[in-house]
Amino acid sequence: MDHHELTQDALDDVAEMRDMLRNARRIVGFTGAGISTECGVPDFRSPGSPWLKFPPIEFGEFVSSPAARQEAWRRKFAMDDIYGHAKPGRGHRALAHLVSVGRMSAIITQNIDNLHQASGVAPSRIIELHGNGAYARCLDCGLRHELADIRARFEATGEPPVCASCGGIVKTATISFGQAMPEREMLRAQAVAMDCDVFLVVGSSLVVHPAATLPLIARQSGARLVILNRDPTPLDEAASLVVNADIGDALEPLAQLN
Structure with a gap:
């Protein structure tokens, strides 16, 4: 796997993100297409x-x-x-580790690729907003x-x-375009967003609603919002920390956290 050369600023941001996650009691992950692109799963917008x-x-x-x-x-x-x-990538494995050691209470995902389950996360910990393919x-x-x-x-x-x-x-x-969002999953997602101390967005452009309201719900409930994405998002200004870096490179070391 090629490791992308990170700028010093990006390295500093990644280090700050890891410190924040290391000190968090209850993290909620929120994933979009960007976490799966290194696995060969195409995103919508490229x-x-x-x-x-x-x-x-x-x-x-x-x-x-x-x-x-x-x-x-x-x-x-x-x-x-x-x-x-496709097989789970470094980002999936890092989040699976955070769940397994009790640091991450749930993963909310917009993805339909089943890779969080394949990485070993119990289905009860995964909230699929757009269903499963x-x-x-x-x-x-x-x-x-x-x-x-x-x-x-x-x-x-x-x-x-x-x-x-x-x-x-x-x-x-x-969940297809024009199909109702799954009500039970949206309610669960809102509940975990209101009950975390760090809400970690990974690889989402945060333009698809109502999913994109969840980071703001977390922030309004007192959580720190961390956005890890290749490109800027509409919610960057609301975040405590924005990390524009390769997702696998940034998350891989988290698999060592206790």
Whole structure:
């Protein structure tokens, strides 16, 4: 893995972030696409992103049109071929360590790539605001469906899946554009944001709402807000500390914290 040369300012910021995390009692992590890019998972906004070639289909269209469902599943499997074999990166492993030693109470994530689970974090500690792309659910009865079964049938017949139990529409367990945010997860995320002393944003552009309100909720509740991201965000001025550095380089040493 190439380690990026950090400027002295960035090194100082990283050292300050580690001190802050070392002294924190209860950290909440908040992750976006930037934590997974070193794992080969593309983000939405970079030039040439495969998401531009295979954009997600809006929820209303998915529900109303069998042709849209067929196309959505075609794009889903095309994207899985690009990043479905991704493994957790240094950032995921560092956060998993912070959870395992009791310093991080929860990880709120906007990602659908299942890499926090793959890094060993218990699902009960992960709050997925945008769902999970590693399996599917029936929109009517909620039954879980495995992607390998869906894909085998889809490639044999070209037909979008229907629920084995009730015949309803089956969709990946992600939150699509136009689909309601998961209420229980949003309430849990708000609760942990109000109950931490450091809220650590990792790799999120903080432009997608309502998720982007969570750092402000934490700050208004007395937490220190730390933003680690490659590029500036709209909430930088609200943060106690902003670190513009490579995420893997910045977080890797945290895996040694006790």
